[in-house]
Amino acid sequence: MSEKKKGNGLAMRPFARSLPMQLLRAREALMQEFRPHLRKHGLSEQQWRVLRALAEAGSMDINALGEMCQIHPASLSRMLPNLESEGRIERRNDRDDQRYIIVSITAKGRALFQRVAKESEQIYASIERRIGSSELKTLYELLDKAIRAAPENAQEK
Amino acid sequence: MSEKKKGNGLAMRPFARSLPMQLLRAREALMQEFRPHLRKHGLSEQQWRVLRALAEAGSMDINALGEMCQIHPASLSRMLPNLESEGRIERRNDRDDQRYIIVSITAKGRALFQRVAKESEQIYASIERRIGSSELKTLYELLDKAIRAAPENAQEK
DNA sequence: GCCAGATACTTAACATGTTAAGTTTATAGA
């Protein structure tokens, strides 16, 4: 309103051109479609990520699971006892190094995963149709590039 | 290991091709660079979004602020009293409709915004160099498309 | 073998995300 003309008077690009913000917006827009579906199965977004990671990659220690799910080990320490008491995962100490906790998915957990996966894929297919298969591929490539562009993403260590 | 060959035996595309997951990964990778910077100024990621939104768009009611910042009104109800007691924002009731709370940034808040904005832009410029200006532009376009592809993003209502 | 430092995880404290219920104010219709 009372800005002269020197850019926007803000010394900063507009909020809509904040990459973290747009990534958040895009993610929230997508999750709006998935959340009710997960909720119907009694799963939080984070619990679903854990089941999915374990179903795909097998048993893992806490740090590896956290990296794969993008969930902090401290959060996992709180979540995993619940998932375990519900019989969806198991935890055991590593034989050779007692510091490590090895987490794995149970048969019950895998059965749940299969059910949820089926419906999730349908939602995903719908999203892919709307965005376009080619654009989606490009989007993945650019996201990968942005991830790799980070200073030290500590992929392995 | 013991999978036959039917895809990956998972009835689901790999985790790395989950769009919400890659959006989260990319966002986390970027925020790793911004968070220490914000922290240095005593701002949480969410507090910074609020200041930025108010600096850019002027005063707003809670719902509009929540939409712009992607922060739930319930979370804002908890955050805003803190920002207000620190003298960074102000709240007042709408004259014509007492249900609305109008939030605005103070001079002190704006001064803080300007300081943080300056450094943020430098970090952002570094990221833009690494990703590439052209790719970044394409990335924004695809993110916009993904956001618009959502069923009903309730932009206005 | 012993000890300092590193590693993996847990716990605690506080902020925020998420949902549901509650409160206040406004609006529309009888």
Place this chain on the structure above:
DNA sequence: TCTATAAACTTAACATGTTAAGTATCTGGC
């Protein structure tokens, strides 16, 4: 005007995000 409904916000409860501190275990050097 009165009342039912809706809208905007708040509060509460619980899960998760985030950081720092704490515990147990391991590793390497003496």
